[in-house]
Amino acid sequence: MSNNQLTSEQAYLDQTLGKINHSLEETKEEIKKSKGSLENVASAWDDVRVKTSTYSGIVETAMSVRQQQQAIAEREAAKSRAEVRFQTLAKQEDKPYFARIDFQDPQEESQKPESIYIGLASYSDEAGKFWIYDWRTPVASIYYDGGLGKVDYLTPVGPQQANVTLKRQFEIESGKIVTLFDTEEAIGDAMLLNALSGESSTKMKSIVTTIQKEQNKIIRNTAADLLFVQGAAGSGKTAAIMQRVAYLLYRYRGKLNSGQVVMFSPNQLFNDYVDQVLPELGEQNLVQLTFFQYASRRLPRISVQTLAERFEQTAGNEKIDRMLGSLELFEATNRYAQSLNQSGLQAKSLNFRGEPLISKEKVLEIYYQYNSNYKLSQRLEATQDSLLRSLRAQVGVQMKKDWVELAIENLSKEEYDEMVGAGSTRLGDDQEGDAAAATRRHQLGEGPQEREFKSDKQERNFLAKKIVTQALRPIAKRIRRSGFININTQFVDFLRALPEFIKLADFSISNAEWDSYVQRVIADLKEHKLTLTNTTVYLYLYDLITGKHGQRDIRYLFIDEIQDYTPFQLAFLKFSFPNAKFTVLGDLNQAIFTQDWANSLEQDFASLFDQDKVELIELRQTYRSTEQITNFSKELLQNGRAIEAFNRDDELPVMQLAKDEAGALQAVKKQLAENAADDEKTAIITQTLQAAQDLAQNLAEEDVTLIHSENQRLAPGAVIIPSYLAKGLEFDAVIIWQADAKHYSQADQQRLLYTVSTRAMHRLTLIGAGELSPLIANVPADLYSREQV
Numbered sequence: 001m002s003n004n005q006l007t008s009e010q011a012y013l014d015q016t017l018g019k020i021n022h023s024l025e026e027t028k029e030e031i032k033k034s035k036g037s038l039e040n041v042a043s044a045w046d047d048v049r050v051k052t053s054t055y056s057g058i059v060e061t062a063m064s065v066r067q068q069q070q071a072i073a074e075r076e077a078a079k080s081r082a083e084v085r086f087q088t089l090a091k092q093e094d095k096p097y098f099a100r101i102d103f104q105d106p107q108e109e110s111q112k113p114e115s116i117y118i119g120l121a122s123y124s125d126e127a128g129k130f131w132i133y134d135w136r137t138p139v140a141s142i143y144y145d146g147g148l149g150k151v152d153y154l155t156p157v158g159p160q161q162a163n164v165t166l167k168r169q170f171e172i173e174s175g176k177i178v179t180l181f182d183t184e185e186a187i188g189d190a191m192l193l194n195a196l197s198g199e200s201s202t203k204m205k206s207i208v209t210t211i212q213k214e215q216n217k218i219i220r221n222t223a224a225d226l227l228f229v230q231g232a233a234g235s236g237k238t239a240a241i242m243q244r245v246a247y248l249l250y251r252y253r254g255k256l257n258s259g260q261v262v263m264f265s266p267n268q269l270f271n272d273y274v275d276q277v278l279p280e281l282g283e284q285n286l287v288q289l290t291f292f293q294y295a296s297r298r299l300p301r302i303s304v305q306t307l308a309e310r311f312e313q314t315a316g317n318e319k320i321d322r323m324l325g326s327l328e329l330f331e332a333t334n335r336y337a338q339s340l341n342q343s344g345l346q347a348k349s350l351n352f353r354g355e356p357l358i359s360k361e362k363v364l365e366i367y368y369q370y371n372s373n374y375k376l377s378q379r380l381e382a383t384q385d386s387l388l389r390s391l392r393a394q395v396g397v398q399m400k401k402d403w404v405e406l407a408i409e410n411l412s413k414e415e416y417d418e419m420v421g422a423g424s425t426r427l428g429d430d431q432e433g434d435a436a437a438a439t440r441r442h443q444l445g446e447g448p449q450e451r452e453f454k455s456d457k458q459e460r461n462f463l464a465k466k467i468v469t470q471a472l473r474p475i476a477k478r479i480r481r482s483g484f485i486n487i488n489t490q491f492v493d494f495l496r497a498l499p500e501f502i503k504l505a506d507f508s509i510s511n512a513e514w515d516s517y518v519q520r521v522i523a524d525l526k527e528h529k530l531t532l533t534n535t536t537v538y539l540y541l542y543d544l545i546t547g548k549h550g551q552r553d554i555r556y557l558f559i560d561e562i563q564d565y566t567p568f569q570l571a572f573l574k575f576s577f578p579n580a581k582f583t584v585l586g587d588l589n590q591a592i593f594t595q596d597w598a599n600s601l602e603q604d605f606a607s608l609f610d611q612d613k614v615e616l617i618e619l620r621q622t623y624r625s626t627e628q629i630t631n632f633s634k635e636l637l638q639n640g641r642a643i644e645a646f647n648r649d650d651e652l653p654v655m656q657l658a659k660d661e662a663g664a665l666q667a668v669k670k671q672l673a674e675n676a677a678d679d680e681k682t683a684i685i686t687q688t689l690q691a692a693q694d695l696a697q698n699l700a701e702e703d704v705t706l707i708h709s710e711n712q713r714l715a716p717g718a719v720i721i722p723s724y725l726a727k728g729l730e731f732d733a734v735i736i737w738q739a740d741a742k743h744y745s746q747a748d749q750q751r752l753l754y755t756v757s758t759r760a761m762h763r764l765t766l767i768g769a770g771e772l773s774p775l776i777a778n779v780p781a782d783l784y785s786r787e788q789v
């Protein structure tokens, strides 16, 4: 960088900042003005004369109220526009841009190249000159996509070409250029290295200044219905999708809002970790939830298997879990539901005062009286209508019963007044609303006046009708909510009938194994418990029977850590969000719940989409960890070769093996102290929750926080955390606890060990007791150092 360049760039920056400052002052004025005029308009309410004695007076009053409301709404909109602009400008005042590119249209090479500056948001002055371009504009894509020379980029009107003559990156602090470098690369290594050498934090940061070419493809993709991102641990999958959300919100501004974008994330801690990225980019947060939350919210009376239970209880059920999570089962559920059109619905009697009012046989008779061409949802709707009619017919029957007589006798004065005063409502209407409105009208003296009865009989009949209608109301509600279907029994019936709908032998499951599994599910259901896999089947079956169509307003759905989902769950999500485009991210090497069969997940899920609309992007370069940590951890895998480390040098991972657990504990204490002295934030990662709790007890004297539940917040200092909660997170230093033969020896623990090792950014220490883990013994000896402690 020459001094001349620096001087002229600083001059440009000063000019830009001058403009921004000016706009900032103007916007401040605007806010003040709109606040003032809002107050003026509001005080003008006093001038609105209410005239109600004549018809024209009423019309006049209504008109002026309306004008007044409109004036307030306009002022408010202007004020909030100005406030948003003010916030953007205030951010720009600090760091207005981070890059510059010069380019020419290849068709017009005789002309001077155009220079554009790229920042977090666009800025143009009164004359319409663009001083800064938002990083999401089509032209800014040039910055991320290639080096110097000819570059293609996509605009809303089609592909464009540019001949890039300069790429310059800046670091600006408080209005001064700190560094400036020109690069021929897409994004120079120097800038990236700088971005990556920072410390870990409890909040993920935005990466807009250093988005890589492959990541840019993910961010700007608008064509795919299913965008499948397979990427190594730390390759920036999560980072890329957070910027993708910001991009989509910008690209479809006005048509898409953040409430229409949903992300399924691995756990709550992760939600907490990423929740600053979008606000940092000037956008609102998207809706984030875990699959567990989604499923258990819909089944408040069932306790759905938690993340910890799922992680610790899957052993022993692999074959059956695999079948229950398969697309074959999804299809089988469809076939079973279809068969209910002929017979097999499990109904419940609608009981009233301890006895069946409408028996389950009657419910079934109604359900099956319709033509077999009916869809399940139509059949259900027709049944609901018919049952509501039967219920209304019951009013007359019940009115004659003794319990009604007794209820009339026992009416208090208040109850009597209430009944006699308010208007009547019909069963099956939205009674709560109607009744409330009627009472309000009554209180205002607007509703029907207190009745006068011609005879005692008339009074009795009136009261009896009221009492019966009220008493039957919960049943009407149950009918409208399809409470006459016994979904628990239906689900069990499906499980029992399953061998007719799927070949168990294809999954190497014997009939006896299946029968005993069904018995276990029945026992669980009695205790109101369901595994996550079963919950999904249960919900899908329920949705098919009741004809639910899912949430049609959701336009984009993101699923992170897709390797922990079953094909069935994914198919269910596709069914539940029928209008959404899917972006799914995963690393098959980090499958810690679904094990080997995660390998077919990609094809399974893709098979649900139009093949022309499926795109796969692979990210191989890792950014999180140092070269040494990446090279070590990829050797833990059988197929880790394709992973490329980013050239960032640091110390080798260390394997510390103690004679016994007490020695290992000492080693952890020592390492914790060393990391703290070096200012490295440490996570001690255990395999299970139990191990984390035990270790926390043993380290009670140390300054560490146990993260035992996903509902906690990430604490700023050192933490102890079980493996399944560490997913997606990162720490300066990681200590893997019990990294020995006793705890990490099975082939299926390879991925787990890989997942936890790749949480480390700068320092990785594995601590164990007894024998060296065979999984670590497989790693070439020059990739780590060994210490006997």
Ligand SMILES: Nc1ncnc2c1ncn2[C@@H]1O[C@H](COP(=O)(O)OP(=O)(O)OP(=O)(O)O)[C@@H](O)[C@H]1O
Pocket (backbone or CB within 6 Å): 192, 195, 196, 205, 207, 210, 211, 212, 215, 231, 232, 233, 234, 235, 236, 237, 238, 239, 240, 587, 590, 623, 624, 727, 728, 729, 730, 758
């Ligand atoms: N282009 C980039 N510029 C700067 N930092 C980046 C870039 N890409 C990724 N990173 C950083 O690398 C780290 C890992 O990224 P991220 O968490 O998105 O990876 P991931 O693929 O989701 O990992 P995992 O599968 O292990 O959860 C983060 O700190 C992220 O900010």
